Amino acid sequence: MSDKCKDCGKCCIETEMIVSEDDISLIIRKCQNYLPNQAFYFKNEDNLFQLKNIEGNCIFFEKNSKICNIYEYRPQGCRFYPLIFDFEKQKCIYDKYCPRTHLFYKEKAVLNNTCKNLKKFLKKQLNLKI
Ligand code: SF4
Ligand code: SF4
Incomplete structure (x- = not known):
């Protein structure tokens, strides 16, 4: 896990993370x-x-050490997180469920670029209309 996520792992508990076919293939190949x-x-x-x-945790979460066992190859949604897309407002937002959102994407350019990539992922890999 990154330093920002050290000793947290909240988003890996009862995860609802969506994965693309590319995510699935990569995990099968590399993990x-x-x-x-x-x-x-x-x-x-x-x-x-x-x-x-x-048992209430993502299948790849190591609950004692609070680490992701496939961190290097984790799904793209886990990489974007805590940035998510609000379909009603049609914009990227921070998920309030993450207690440390203030640590992520502090630079506007990085935030904008991540949002762009997140939208591209939703459109191209999940075939969602946004
Ligand atoms: S909830 Fe936020 S700080 Fe905690 S592991 Fe997930 S992204 Fe990191
Ligand atoms: S794949 Fe890893 S980072 Fe993503 S929810 Fe599961 S344990 Fe957490």
Whole structure:
């Protein structure tokens, strides 16, 4: 985990993280040692792939040490987070669930660029209309 996330891992508890087919392929290719015996994702009611939880934590979360076992290859949504897209307002916002949003994307240019990439991800990889 990054320093910003040290000893937190809140967003990995009861995660609702959406994953793209590219995310899934990358994890299968690169994270063999951490692949569970069961599928690590499922199709949710919106017809999108979503990470599974086990005992209330993301399937890849190491709850004792509070680390992501696949950090280097974690899904793109986990990389953008705590920046998320508000579909009603049609803009990127910080997810209030994260207690340390003030530490992320402090420079406006970085924030704008991350928002641009997040929107591109939603459109191109998840085929969502925004
Ligand atoms: S992104 Fe926020 S909620 Fe998630 S681990 Fe980091 S500080 Fe915690
Ligand atoms: S893949 Fe890693 S960063 Fe993403 S929710 Fe799971 S444990 Fe957290």
